[in-house]
Amino acid sequence: MIGQRVFLGLMLIGLAGPALAETRCSDVVPQARPQNTARDIVGADLDQIQERGWIEFAVYEDFPPWSWAENGKPRGVDIEIGRLIAESLGVKARFNLVAAGENLDADLRNWVWKGPVVGGRVANVMLHVPYDSTYACRVDQVVFTGQYHVExxxxxxxxxxxxxxxxxxxxxxxxxxxxxxxxxxxxxxxxxxxxxxxxxxxxxxxxxxxxxxxxxxxxxxxxxxxxxxxxxxxxxxxxxTPPLPGFGVGSWTVGVAVHFAYRPLAYAVDDAILTGIQDGRIARIFQTHGLTFSAPELR
Missing domain, CATH: 3.40.190.10 (Periplasmic binding protein-like II)
Incomplete structure (x- = not known):
């Protein structure tokens, strides 16, 4: 269940400066580096995406109001945010609606930095990824950025x-x-x-x-x-939204995940989302779907 995976995936991270990141991650042991993958970097960088004219997003299937298929077409808040990003990059948006795995680790492995064991492929960007500072330190195959909503x-x-x-x-x-x-x-x-x-x-x-x-x-x-x-x-x-005594994760930020090898793409996506928040386009996406928008603290 995606609701449970938000709980297991943890909450609240963002891009930090090098000094802050060093302090923040000083007590965290990163994941072991994947073996036999050094020559097999998957995905596409920003130049390749703009040259070919499209960007692919991984979004969760059957997850209204965020992402779902209706009459064979993707719909939802995350779909519209993906299109906003694509427009900023000057390309078309494509969407791969994926099933939620056992946990967030599995989803990031399957759809961001490695690819599934059977069928499918990594996307350029995964939407609706929850943030947590410690988790970001541990999963260093992924850049976590583009915060666009506090749920x-x-x-x-x-x-x-x-x-x-x-x-x-x-x-x-x-x-x-x-x-x-x-x-x-x-x-x-x-x-x-x-x-x-x-x-x-x-x-x-x-x-x-x-x-x-x-x-x-x-x-x-x-x-x-x-x-x-x-x-x-x-x-x-x-x-x-009443007070919830003893609820340690009553709110969390959602954003995007990008393969660690493609930081210029991560920065461009982050800029697109930040601009969309500042000019009101993301708020209007939420309004169109009848939802309350809660902007993260602007960076």
Missing amino acids: KVAIAYRTDAYPEEKPVPAYFRFDTVAVENDSISDFYLTSFPGGQLGGNIHRYPDMAAAMAGLAAGETKAAMGPLAQLEFGTAEGIGVH
Whole structure:
């Protein structure tokens, strides 16, 4: 599940200056270098991409509102951000909708720096990659950059069930709540002090199904990433972001990943995203999809 992989993939990293990076990574042991790959650098540099006229992005399949296929065409926020990047580079955008692997390590290996064992190929850029400083130090085959949104965990609720006060996690000792199975919200509510929530947690295969269950009255509330809740809202459903006691990863930044050998490409992508934030184009992409945009701290 992509929700769980955000939890396992960790949060919040960005490009730092050399001195800061040295201090930040001083106590981290990097991954072992891959063997027998020195002559087999995969991907394409910025000049090659501009010469051929297109750039390929890896995006997650079946992941609304971020990326999904509809009538054979890619749709979603990440798709539009990919097109914004491509326009900045003067090329066309192509998208490879990929299945989420067991963890973020597997996805970066398959779609950024090495390639899958069977079928498929690396992309030039992978979108919707969560950031964490320690993780970035360890995975040195990848440049993590292009932060474009701060996502938060939120609660959606039926307004007829909560006409006055909006629900917080303590309410789910008595009220039912929908979550994506094995997601960050599932882990949080399951570990709520004393295991008090018990059978009130209703688990669904993904957040779209959880929100459909909420709309159908199967639960009184749903908990998950804000964008997915907002995208799944229906009449009579409200969404809010209450304080979440003891939640160490209640928000995180998402950005992009690029093969470490192609730093000029990483810098160009980062510039395109920064410009898109500053001139309002990325905010408009979120608005078009009915979502709240939360800009990362500008670099």
